Amino acid sequence: MDRQRGQHLFHQGDTDKSIYLIRNGLLKAYYLSDDGKEYIKSFLLPGDMIGSLKGMMGDGGCSFSLVCLEPAELTCIDYDILYARSRNDLNLANSMVDFLLAFAMKKETREFEFLCLTAEERYQTLIDKAPGLVDRVTQNDIARYLGVTPVGLSRIKKRVERAA
Amino acid sequence: MDRQRGQHLFHQGDTDKSIYLIRNGLLKAYYLSDDGKEYIKSFLLPGDMIGSLKGMMGDGGCSFSLVCLEPAELTCIDYDILYARSRNDLNLANSMVDFLLAFAMKKETREFEFLCLTAEERYQTLIDKAPGLVDRVTQNDIARYLGVTPVGLSRIKKRVERAA
DNA sequence: ATAGCGCATTAACCCGGGTTAAAAACGTGA
DNA sequence: TCACGTTTTTAACCCGGGTTAATGCGCTAT
Numbered sequence: 001m002d003r004q005r006g007q008h009l010f011h012q013g014d015t016d017k018s019i020y021l022i023r024n025g026l027l028k029a030y031y032l033s034d035d036g037k038e039y040i041k042s043f044l045l046p047g048d049m050i051g052s053l054k055g056m057m058g059d060g061g062c063s064f065s066l067v068c069l070e071p072a073e074l075t076c077i078d079y080d081i082l083y084a085r086s087r088n089d090l091n092l093a094n095s096m097v098d099f100l101l102a103f104a105m106k107k108e109t110r111e112f113e114f115l116c117l118t119a120e121e122r123y124q125t126l127i128d129k130a131p132g133l134v135d136r137v138t139q140n141d142i143a144r145y146l147g148v149t150p151v152g153l154s155r156i157k158k159r160v161e162r163a164a
Numbered sequence: 165m166d167r168q169r170g171q172h173l174f175h176q177g178d179t180d181k182s183i184y185l186i187r188n189g190l191l192k193a194y195y196l197s198d199d200g201k202e203y204i205k206s207f208l209l210p211g212d213m214i215g216s217l218k219g220m221m222g223d224g225g226c227s228f229s230l231v232c233l234e235p236a237e238l239t240c241i242d243y244d245i246l247y248a249r250s251r252n253d254l255n256l257a258n259s260m261v262d263f264l265l266a267f268a269m270k271k272e273t274r275e276f277e278f279l280c281l282t283a284e285e286r287y288q289t290l291i292d293k294a295p296g297l298v299d300r301v302t303q304n305d306i307a308r309y310l311g312v313t314p315v316g317l318s319r320i321k322k323r324v325e326r327a328a
Numbered sequence: 329a330t331a332g333c334g335c336a337t338t339a340a341c342c343c344g345g346g347t348t349a350a351a352a353a354c355g356t357g358a
Numbered sequence: 359t360c361a362c363g364t365t366t367t368t369a370a371c372c373c374g375g376g377t378t379a380a381t382g383c384g385c386t387a388t
Contacts, residue, residue, distance in 0.1 A: 093257035100264035107271035114278035
């Protein structure tokens, strides 16, 4: 399945129980607050998988939106079917365990960064760990991913450059 | 297995591939930075499970420490054995999938709180979602869990009370 | 070519929270 | 009861980043 730049896979509040495997392209998952502020949960690159856990569990709708920043090729998997199959398929269940373990480590890293690092340190870490991303994504979006405003990130950037 | 208040199950840097199921008591998992600052990753209550993912994966040592705040009864599970068994045991693998899904949702919630909420909102949320915890844990520790300093939390508390 | 839009930078001002230090409140054990 | 250590509060000062708004830059579409 293919999607253009700017196309949404689902919007916050939608009921979507799909899991998307990104084969190509670049997407962003983001929260939108009541007063219209955007917060970026993650960027998705080829090989990544994403879906709204809340949506899958039927806990109300999706808690965030998913949109293409670059044209994307995706594989869509129905969560209910996957889950049902895993109940009788040892290999599938094992794959899910492995995937979820890797996922948990990623989430733990991001938690660590918010809990223990300053905005400036998070920016440095991002540059080190995801070089190239900065060139494909607007600075606005980088800022909203790091938990600061675009104006704030502009200042951090200048500070970092001046120090270098 | 039993542990007294103040006893550590493991320290940051240790190699410990155990998973601990909390049957009773209260523990905290925390990071210690190079310059000696403490950041609390989570509080553990009866029914919770915890272990260092990094430790389990053999990715170097544990990334955090685990200590009892109140005397605790625990069940200790060897990760390598559990994982090996799950490869041939559909029911076990399914239980692990279920556990990991629930775990992922919890981590996602915490990520959301750091990304989208202010310190004051995180404090309010904690009081709502974990009433009683505030009475069992020092305000110092609550602060370090919320990502502010004890002095900062004292101010937030006063602001909240004044507004109420 | 130019009008218009979104992005990035800069400046001025403000505010939440960090830091340090001191004082007050609270427990706990001798 | 008193003394001590820990927790919490308060105060003063500082700084990072939010907010708003202006400026400039680079697209893209007409």
